[in-house]
Amino acid sequence: MKLIIGKPLGFCFGVKRAIDELEKALKKYGSIYALGSPIHNEEEVKRLKSLGLRLVESVEELPSQSIVFIRAHGTTPEVLKQAKYKGCTIIDGTCPSVKNAQEKARLLSEEGYEVVIVGDPNHPEVQSIKGCVSAYASVINSSKDVATFPNKDKIGVVSQTTQEEGALLSVVSALVPKARELRVYNTICKATLHRQEAVRKLAADTEGVIVIGGHNSTNTAKLVEVAKREGCDVLWIANPQEIDESWLYGKHIIGIAAGASTPDWLIKEVISLLSRR
Numbered sequence: 354m355k356l357i358i359g360k361p362l363g364f365c366f367g368v369k370r371a372i373d374e375l376e377k378a379l380k381k382y383g384s385i386y387a388l389g390s391p392i393h394n395e396e397e398v399k400r401l402k403s404l405g406l407r408l409v410e411s412v413e414e415l416p417s418q419s420i421v422f423i424r425a426h427g428t429t430p431e432v433l434k435q436a437k438y439k440g441c442t443i444i445d446g447t448c449p450s451v452k453n454a455q456e457k458a459r460l461l462s463e464e465g466y467e468v469v470i471v472g473d474p475n476h477p478e479v480q481s482i483k484g485c486v487s488a489y490a491s492v493i494n495s496s497k498d499v500a501t502f503p504n505k506d507k508i509g510v511v512s513q514t515t516q517e518e519g520a521l522l523s524v525v526s527a528l529v530p531k532a533r534e535l536r537v538y539n540t541i542c543k544a545t546l547h548r549q550e551a552v553r554k555l556a557a558d559t560e561g562v563i564v565i566g567g568h569n570s571t572n573t574a575k576l577v578e579v580a581k582r583e584g585c586d587v588l589w590i591a592n593p594q595e596i597d598e599s600w601l602y603g604k605h606i607i608g609i610a611a612g613a614s615t616p617d618w619l620i621k622e623v624i625s626l627l628s629r630r
C-alpha cells in the first residue's frame with residue numbers, strides 16, 4: 354500500500370505555539386487550570402492531563418490565585434477580568450490570528466458598524482470574538498440565515514478563522530443588498546485554507562483519504578467535508594485503534610490528512626502502523 358502524506362498537516366502555528374506555552378508552564382508550575390479544553394483532541398488532552406493539566410468549564414470553578422491557561426481559541430475580556438479579580442495568573446495561549454479577528458470586530462463596533470461574525474455560534478472562538486464587541490454582534494452560519502437579517506446603514510463582517518472562503522463569500526454576497534455600507538475583514542486563517550487545499554489534492558490523487566483528528570474538532574470535520582465533496586472515500590479516525598480494516602480493503606493508494614489540532618506524535622503512530630502493512 355502506498356501512502357501519500359498531505360502537506361501541510363497537523364498542528365498549525367497557533368496551536369503549536371499554545372501547546373508549547375502550556376508545556377513550559379506545566380514544567381514551571383506543576384499544575385495549571387485550563388478554561389475549556391485547550392485543544393480539540395482527546396488523545397493530546399490525556400497526555401497534558403498526565404503532566405498536571407486540570408480542566409474547568411467556567412471562571413467560578415477556578416480556585417483563587419491559580420494559574421490559568423487560555424486556549425488558542427481565546428476568551429472574552431469579561432472572563433479575563435473575572436479571573437484576574439480572583440487573583441489568577443494568566444498564561445495567554447490565544448492565537449494571534451484569533452486576536453486579530455477579535456480586534457477587527459471590536460474596531461468595527463467602535464466605528465458604528467453592526468457587527469456580523471460568519472461562523473458557528475456555539476464555537477468558543479466565535480464566542481470569544483463576540484465577547485470583544487461592546488454592542489450586539491450577530492453570528493451567521495450560512496447565507497440562508499441572512500434572509501431574516503434587517504437592513505442596516507453600516508454592516509461590518511469578520512469571520513471565524515476556520516471558515517471556508519466560499520461560506521464567507523456567500524454570506525457577504527447575501528448581505529450586499531442589506532446595507533448602504535458594507536465593510537468586510539477576511540479573518541480566515543491561511544493555515545486552515547492550506548490544510549483544505551492539501552486534502553483536496555489528496556482526494557484527487559488517491560483512492561481514499563484517512564483524516565486524523567478529534568471527533569470534536571471543527572477544522573478536522575471541515576477537512577472530512579471537503580474531501581467528501583470531492584467525491585473521495587474518507588475515513589475519519591481519532592486514533593490508530595479506529596483504523597477500519599474493511600475500509601482499507603482493496604485500496605492501493607491512500608492519502609493521510611490531519612486537522613490543525615492533531616499532534617505530530619499521533620500522526621506518526623498512524624503512519625507507522627499503516628506503513629507496516
Ligand code: SF4
Nearest residue numbers: 365367448450514542
Ligand atoms: S487554525 Fe489558524 S487561527 Fe486557528 S489556532 Fe491555528 S493558526 Fe490560529
